[in-house]
Structures are given as C-alpha cells and as structure tokens.
Amino acid sequence: MSTTMMANTLDSPAPLDTDPLEWRSIAVPEPGEGQVLIEVAACGVCRSNLHMVVGDWAADGVPGASPIVPGHEVTGRIAGLGPGVEDFVVGDPVGVQPLWWTCEECEFCRTGREQLCHQRVITGEHVDGGYAEFMLANARHTYPVPAGLDLVAAAPLFCPGITAFGAVEKLGIEPGQSVAVFGLGGVGHMAVQFAALAGAEVIAVGRNDEHLAVAADLGATRLVNTTRGEVEGIADSMDGVLTFAGVDSVTAMAMASLKWGGTLVNAVPVNIDGFPFNKGQTIKGSLLGNRAQMAEVLRLAAEGRIRTVTESFDLSEAGNALRQLEAGELRSRAVLVNGTFSG
Ligand SMILES: [Zn+2]
Ligand SMILES: [Zn+2]
Structure with missing residues (x-):
C-alpha cells in the first residue's frame, strides 16, 4: 500500500472564494492502540464542515488542529488494524460518525449518553476526518455497515441519520x-x-x-x-x-x-x-445519538425502511461541494466519493 494519500486539508479557516481547502498529498496515518485505518469510500458534506472551513467556529476552538482534514459522516473499508483491535478484520465495510472518541468513564459515557462526554473528540474538527482517501478511527466508535447497504448512500446515515x-x-x-x-x-x-x-x-x-x-x-x-x-x-x-x-x-x-x-x-x-x-x-x-441508536439507524436502513437522498461529487471536489452548499444550490445531501476506493 502507498504510504501517501490525497486529502482535502485546511491550514486555516477562510472564505470559500479564497479556496481554503487544499487537495494535497499527505502521509497515510498509522493506526495506534485500539484504532483502525479506514480506506474511505464516501464522506457526506455537512453544514458544520462549512462553518468550520469558513471560520464561523474559530472563536470556539474549531478546528482544534492545523492542518486538519474535515468530514464526519464517513463510510469505507478497514484497511489496517492497530494493536488490541479484535472486532474487525481488513476489508470489513464500516462507518464513522462525528463522535470519534469519548472517555468511556464519565457520568455520560456510563449512562448511554456518550455524545455529551465533556472530553469528546469530534471527527474532522479535533482530528482528521473523511475528506481524504484514508482516515483513522477508534474501534469503539467504528460501526459495521450491514451487507447490502451501498457505502455512498450510507454515508449520511452517520450524521443526518x-x-x-x-x-x-x-x-x-x-x-x-x-x-x-x-x-x-x-x-x-x-x-x-x-x-x-x-x-x-x-x-x-x-x-x-x-x-x-x-x-x-x-x-x-x-x-x-x-x-x-x-x-x-x-x-x-x-x-x-x-x-x-x-x-x-x-x-x-x-x-x-x-x-x-x-x-x-x-x-x-x-x-x-x-x-x-x-x-x-x-x-x-438534541445532539447526535448514542452508539446503540446509531446501530439502530443502520439496521433500519439495511431493512429498507429509511433511505438517504444524495448527490455525488468526486473527493477532490470538496471545495465545489461546499460552495454549492453555501449558495443553497444543492437539492440533497452532497457526498464526496473516493474514486480510488478499491471496493
Ligand atoms: Zn454533520
Ligand atoms: Zn465521557
């Protein structure tokens, strides 16, 4: 596997007409303890990505890292396993939602309200997200995508869903x-x-x-x-x-x-x-949902009882998708599709 990948990276927030996202080659990250490497199939384009990229949330500390790869409604396949990961094997179809890590110990984490964990780490805001060919995730916040669900259509289940x-x-x-x-x-x-x-x-x-x-x-x-x-x-x-x-x-x-x-x-x-x-x-x-609720959303989608409505853009076209979102030109959820995804 190549040691580099293409990614949409944000050095510092700025208006979209100055092209703040740069499509550039960066190192493929290595999964640490309890983490997985995911080859991204698709990543939905959320209005909160737009808020971060143009700087609406800079005063609140978002983005929390620079440069950063945005994107928090991600599907793909497991491409690598860090030490201690036993629930997944390479090739498994998976997804990641905005909750990238929670402490597992606080009052909220212990009562099924981990989305309220005060130490929560948000995908694509505090750590690199899915606007790239690969990303890291924590196994405890990585979801199996049921067989039969299309990975592009499934991406928005992980935030709007x-x-x-x-x-x-x-x-x-x-x-x-x-x-x-x-x-x-x-x-x-x-x-x-x-x-x-x-x-x-x-x-x-x-x-x-x-x-x-x-x-x-x-x-x-x-x-x-x-x-x-x-x-x-x-x-x-x-x-x-x-x-x-x-x-x-x-x-x-x-x-x-x-x-x-x-x-x-x-x-x-x-x-x-x-x-x-x-x-x-x-x-x-209401903010997001807990892990059990996320699994229920995936189950309902796999049973065909709910569906997403999407329009696709190439992964390299993230800036264009954000511009159309800002201009109100999208008819449905924009989803970035990784053309190099090996399936
Ligand atoms: Zn979102
Ligand atoms: Zn917690």
Missing part, C-alpha cells in the same frame, strides 16, 4: 400524533422518515417546493410552504415539532405551530422569545 433519529426519539411520539418538521435539508429528510415510522402524521414545513416534494416521497402527508403564508394553517396544532433550521424566524414559526402541552425538539441553536409557562410546553435540545 443519527441526528434525526436522536431528535425523533426525544420527541417520544405516540402513534397518530401530528409532528411538524421545520428545515428540510439532509437532517429534516431523515426526520420525516423516522417520525412516520413512529406512527406520526408528518407535516413537512419548508420554503422550497423541491425539498417539500422529496419530503412527500419520504412519508410527509401534508406540505407547508412558508413562502406562501401556509404556516398559519398549522398554528397551535402540532403535538410535536422538530426544528433543524437555526434561523430565528423559523424558530418563531415552529413555536407558533406547537400545540399547548406540546414538545419541540431542536438540533440547532435556537433563540426563543417570551417562552410562556401557561401553555405547558416543553423544549428539548
């Missing part, structure tokens, strides 16, 4: 309840499916008819286009609301649609003005 699943579980849907999904990007499209699987009547809310049409395909039974004022039609009527658009005006619409006593789950930052106690409503934040 688990994010949506975790949020829907926090809603605690009873069959027949009405659930509105605000924000129909990669995460929203997955959430529509999980909410429908839970027995909800799913109302998709967005401003783009194409995204709404995809949501209808995925199980939404009612479509609400906010650019046509249709959102007033669902005021004070939703048992549950999921919001994946971190925009205050959307949050306000989401709160206005929530029934008295209802629950809103957000997987983005929200600002809520004047939250009233006398409507008895609940607001919950």
Whole structure:
C-alpha cells in the first residue's frame, strides 16, 4: 500500500472564494492502540464542515488542529488494524460518525449518553476526518455497515441519520400524533422518515417546493410552504415539532405551530422569545445519538425502511461541494466519493 494519500486539508479557516481547502498529498496515518485505518469510500458534506472551513467556529476552538482534514459522516473499508483491535478484520465495510472518541468513564459515557462526554473528540474538527482517501478511527466508535447497504448512500446515515433519529426519539411520539418538521435539508429528510415510522402524521414545513416534494416521497402527508403564508394553517396544532433550521424566524414559526402541552425538539441553536409557562410546553435540545441508536439507524436502513437522498461529487471536489452548499444550490445531501476506493 502507498504510504501517501490525497486529502482535502485546511491550514486555516477562510472564505470559500479564497479556496481554503487544499487537495494535497499527505502521509497515510498509522493506526495506534485500539484504532483502525479506514480506506474511505464516501464522506457526506455537512453544514458544520462549512462553518468550520469558513471560520464561523474559530472563536470556539474549531478546528482544534492545523492542518486538519474535515468530514464526519464517513463510510469505507478497514484497511489496517492497530494493536488490541479484535472486532474487525481488513476489508470489513464500516462507518464513522462525528463522535470519534469519548472517555468511556464519565457520568455520560456510563449512562448511554456518550455524545455529551465533556472530553469528546469530534471527527474532522479535533482530528482528521473523511475528506481524504484514508482516515483513522477508534474501534469503539467504528460501526459495521450491514451487507447490502451501498457505502455512498450510507454515508449520511452517520450524521443526518443519527441526528434525526436522536431528535425523533426525544420527541417520544405516540402513534397518530401530528409532528411538524421545520428545515428540510439532509437532517429534516431523515426526520420525516423516522417520525412516520413512529406512527406520526408528518407535516413537512419548508420554503422550497423541491425539498417539500422529496419530503412527500419520504412519508410527509401534508406540505407547508412558508413562502406562501401556509404556516398559519398549522398554528397551535402540532403535538410535536422538530426544528433543524437555526434561523430565528423559523424558530418563531415552529413555536407558533406547537400545540399547548406540546414538545419541540431542536438540533440547532435556537433563540426563543417570551417562552410562556401557561401553555405547558416543553423544549428539548438534541445532539447526535448514542452508539446503540446509531446501530439502530443502520439496521433500519439495511431493512429498507429509511433511505438517504444524495448527490455525488468526486473527493477532490470538496471545495465545489461546499460552495454549492453555501449558495443553497444543492437539492440533497452532497457526498464526496473516493474514486480510488478499491471496493
Ligand atoms: Zn454533520
Ligand atoms: Zn465521557
């Protein structure tokens, strides 16, 4: 195997029109104790990658290393094993999600909430991620991809998939309840499916008819286009609301649609003005999910009960994919595909 690989590397965050990502040859990393080397098949392009690359999160210490390879929704095959790894063999199809390492010892790690570990290391933010031909992962945070799942289509299960699943579980849907999904990007499209699987009547809310049409395909039974004022039609009527658009005006619409006593789950930052106690409503934040939930997402995908909606770019075209994401030109989840993947 070659000792070098091609990777999209970020030396320092900068606006996309200055091409901050450089496609360059770097050393293939060596797996240490408990780690695996993965030959990357595909890596989804997340809005959080965009935030990091352009510097939105620099004040919060992201990226936490320089240079860094972004990317945290990754599939591929095991290409090497570090000492002490017994659960995988070379050639196994696997995936990695944003949680790259957790301490396994703290209160959160011991109670199935490892995504809240205060020492968590995030793939592609603190350590190199999947925008490269190879990457390292920890065996304890590496997931077997079930046979029959296409590795390119499966990549977004590892961030939009688990994010949506975790949020829907926090809603605690009873069959027949009405659930509105605000924000129909990669995460929203997955959430529509999980909410429908839970027995909800799913109302998709967005401003783009194409995204709404995809949501209808995925199980939404009612479509609400906010650019046509249709959102007033669902005021004070939703048992549950999921919001994946971190925009205050959307949050306000989401709160206005929530029934008295209802629950809103957000997987983005929200600002809520004047939250009233006398409507008895609940607001919950949600981040990713735990390892058991990730395995459940993969099982549901393997059974064909959920699916991703993707468009492919060559791995070397990461900058272009991010530009299209920033410009709002993508119709679905962009996935970088490694053309040199040996299968
Ligand atoms: Zn992501
Ligand atoms: Zn921990």
